[in-house]
Amino acid sequence: MSVVEQVLKGDVRAVARLLRDIDDQVPSTRSILQQLYPHTGNAYVIGITGPPGAGKSTLVDQMTAYYRKQGKTVAILAVDPTSPFSGGAILGDRIRMQRHFLDKDVFIRSLATRGHFGGITKSTHDMITVLDAMGKDIIMIETVGVGQGEVEIAECAHTTLVVTVPGLGDDIQAIKAGIMEIGNIFVVNKADREGAKKTVQELRNLLEMGKKFRMETGAGKNGWDPPVVETQAHKGIGVDTLCGEIEKHREYLTAQAPEELEQIMLKRALHQFSATLKDELFKEVIKRMEGKGLKLEDVAKKIMAKEIDPYSLSRTLIKEEFKEDA
Amino acid sequence: MSQERRLRILVAKPGLDGHDRGARVIARALRDAGFEVIYTGCHQTPEQIVQTAIQEDVDLIGLSILSGAHNYSFPRIMELLKENGADDITVIGGGIFPLEDIPRLKEIGIKEIFTPGSKLEDIVKWIRENVKPRKMDAA
Ligand code: B12
Ligand SMILES: Nc1nc2c(ncn2[C@@H]2O[C@H](COP(=O)(O)OP(=O)(O)O)[C@@H](O)[C@H]2O)c(=O)[nH]1
Ligand SMILES: [Mg+2]
Numbered sequence: 001m002s003v004v005e006q007v008l009k010g011d012v013r014a015v016a017r018l019l020r021d022i023d024d025q026v027p028s029t030r031s032i033l034q035q036l037y038p039h040t041g042n043a044y045v046i047g048i049t050g051p052p053g054a055g056k057s058t059l060v061d062q063m064t065a066y067y068r069k070q071g072k073t074v075a076i077l078a079v080d081p082t083s084p085f086s087g088g089a090i091l092g093d094r095i096r097m098q099r100h101f102l103d104k105d106v107f108i109r110s111l112a113t114r115g116h117f118g119g120i121t122k123s124t125h126d127m128i129t130v131l132d133a134m135g136k137d138i139i140m141i142e143t144v145g146v147g148q149g150e151v152e153i154a155e156c157a158h159t160t161l162v163v164t165v166p167g168l169g170d171d172i173q174a175i176k177a178g179i180m181e182i183g184n185i186f187v188v189n190k191a192d193r194e195g196a197k198k199t200v201q202e203l204r205n206l207l208e209m210g211k212k213f214r215m216e217t218g219a220g221k222n223g224w225d226p227p228v229v230e231t232q233a234h235k236g237i238g239v240d241t242l243c244g245e246i247e248k249h250r251e252y253l254t255a256q257a258p259e260e261l262e263q264i265m266l267k268r269a270l271h272q273f274s275a276t277l278k279d280e281l282f283k284e285v286i287k288r289m290e291g292k293g294l295k296l297e298d299v300a301k302k303i304m305a306k307e308i309d310p311y312s313l314s315r316t317l318i319k320e321e322f323k324e325d326a
Numbered sequence: 327m328s329q330e331r332r333l334r335i336l337v338a339k340p341g342l343d344g345h346d347r348g349a350r351v352i353a354r355a356l357r358d359a360g361f362e363v364i365y366t367g368c369h370q371t372p373e374q375i376v377q378t379a380i381q382e383d384v385d386l387i388g389l390s391i392l393s394g395a396h397n398y399s400f401p402r403i404m405e406l407l408k409e410n411g412a413d414d415i416t417v418i419g420g421g422i423f424p425l426e427d428i429p430r431l432k433e434i435g436i437k438e439i440f441t442p443g444s445k446l447e448d449i450v451k452w453i454r455e456n457v458k459p460r461k462m463d464a465a
Contacts, residue, residue, distance in 0.1 A: 016380055020383040089363065
C-alpha cells in the first residue's frame with residue numbers, strides 16, 4: 001500500500017513517519033502532499049497560544065476530552081521552542097495529555113520550532129494537510145506566544161484562542177502589543193487565582209477599544225466580538241463554555257460571515273503556496289548554480305569578502321536561470 | 327539539499343515510580359546535545375510509552391526507573407514494540423538496577439543500562455555512536 005493510501009486509511013505509523021519526513025524536508029514528501037491535498041478541507045483547526053505555563057496544554061487536554069465525548073476525532077500539534085544554543089529541544093506538552101495516549105482517535109505530535117519565528121514551525125501547514133487528510137475532525141495547535149510576532153498561528157487556524165493568566169500585570173501589555181489582533185476568543189485561565197476578575201475586565205476594556213475603532217473605520221460593523229472566557233483548566237472548569245464559544249465562532253464563520261471564512265482560507269492557501277514556491281525556487285536556483293560548479297559556501301564567502309553583493313547576485317542568478325523559460 | 331535528520335528521543339518513566347530527577351537531568355543533557363527530547367512525565371504504562379514512541383516517530387526510547395519494577399515493564403515494552411512493528415526503535419534504560427538483572431534485560435533487547443553515577447557525556451557519546459536517525463528515504 002502506498003503512503004498516501006495508508007494516510008487516508010488513518011494508519012498512525014505511516015502518518016507519524018510522514019510528519020517527520022515533512023519536518024526534515026525530505027523531497028519525496030512533496031508528491032505525497034500533492035496527492036493528499038484534494039482530501040482535505042474537513043477538519044476544524046483551533047489555535048491555542050499564550051505565554052509558557054499559562055495552562056495551554058492542560059486546556060488542550062480538557063478540550064480533547066470534550067470533543068471525544070461528542071464522538072469527534074482529534075489531532076494535536078504541540079509546538080515548543082528549540083534551544084538556540086544546542087539546536088535541541090525538550091518537548092513536554094504531552095505530560096498534561098497522558099489520559100489520551102491510548103485513545104486510537106487522538107493523535108498527538110510534539111514539534112520543535114527549529115529556528116522558525118512566528119510561533120509555529122515551517123512544517124505546520126503541511127502537517128495540517130496530513131492530519132486533515134487522515135480524517136481528523138478537530139486539529140488543535142498549541143504554540144508559545146508572548147507577543148513577539150507569533151501571529152502565524154492565526155494563518156493556520158479557523159479559531160484562535162489567546163490564553164493568559166491573572167496577576168502577570170505587564171502581560172496584558174504584552175498581549176496588547178503582540179497578539180491581541182489574532183484572538184477570536186480570549187481565555188483567562190487559572191481563574192482560581194487572585195486577580196482573575198481584574199484581568200478579565202482589562203481584556204474586555206481593550207477589546208471594547210478595538211471594537212470602537214472598527215466601528216469608526218466602518219470595518220466589520222457586524223463583526224465578531226471576541227468573548228473573554230474564564231477557565232480553571234486543571235479542574236476542567238469553564239471548558240464547556242469555552243468549547244461553546246468556539247462553536248459559536250464556527251457558526252459565525254459558516255453562517256454569518258462566510259466572507260471572513262473565505263479570507264481565512266484564502267490567506268492559508270496563499271501562505272502555503274508562497275512558502276512552497278519560495279522553497280522550491282530557492283532549491284532550483286541553488287541546484288542550477290551548483291550544477292555550474294558554484295558552491296553555496298563559496299558564494300557566501302565571496303559575499304562576506306565583499307567581492308560581490310547579495311542583491312545583484314540574486315538578481316543576476318534569477319535573470320540568467322529563468323531567461324529561456326520566461 | 328535536505329539537512330541531516332535530528333535525532334528524536336522519548337524519555338519515559340514506566341510504572342508507579344515518582345523519582346523523576348534523573349529523567350529530567352537526562353532530558354536536559356540530551357537537549358543540550360542537540361537532540362529533540364519528548365518528555366512525558368511519570369506513571370506511564372508500557373502501552374502508553376509504545377503508543378507515544380510511535381506517534382512521535384522517535385529513534386530511541388530512554389526508560390528511567392528507580393523503583394525496581396523494571397523486570398515487569400521492560401519486557402512488556404519490548405513485546406509491545408514488536409507487536410506494533412516498531413522494534414526498530416532502540417531502547418535503553420537508566421536508574422537503579424541490581425547487577426544480576428542487567429544481562430537478562432540485554433538479552434530481551436535493551437541495548438544499554440546506565441546506573442547512578444553514569445556521566446552525562448558518556449551517555450550522550452553512547453547515543454551518538456549507537457543510534458542513528460531513521461533513514462531519509464525509508465518513508
Ligand atoms: C532523591 C530520592 C528520592 C526523592 C525523589 C525526588 C524526585 N522527584 O526525583 C524522594 C524523597 C521523593 C524519594 C522517595 C522515595 N524513594 Co527515593 N531516592 C532518592 C535518591 C536518594 C536519589 C535519586 C536521585 O534523584 N538521584 C539523582 C539522579 C540524577 O540520579 P539517577 O536518577 O540515578 O540518574 C542517573 C542514572 O541512574 C542514569 N539514569 C537515570 N534515568 C535514566 C534514563 C536514561 C534514558 C538514561 C540514559 C540514564 C538514566 O543517569 C543519571 C545520571 O547519572 C535514591 C538513592 C540513590 N542514591 O539513587 C533513593 C531511592 C531511589 N529511593 C528509594 C525508595 C525506596 C523511595 C521511596 C519508596 C521511599 C519510601 N519508602 O517512601 C519513595 C518512593 C517515591 C515514589 N513515588 O516513587 C530506593 C529505591 C529502592 C529500589 N529500587 O529497590 C532508593 C534507591 C534508596 C535506597 N537505597 O533504598 N526518593
Ligand atoms: N492553579 C491552576 N493551575 C493550573 C490551571 N491550569 C493549568 N494549571 C497548571 O499550570 C501548570 C502549567 O500548565 P501547562 O498546561 O503545562 O501550561 P502551558 O505551558 O501553557 O502548556 C501545570 O502545573 C498545570 O497543572 C488552573 O486553571 N489553575
Ligand atoms: Mg504546553
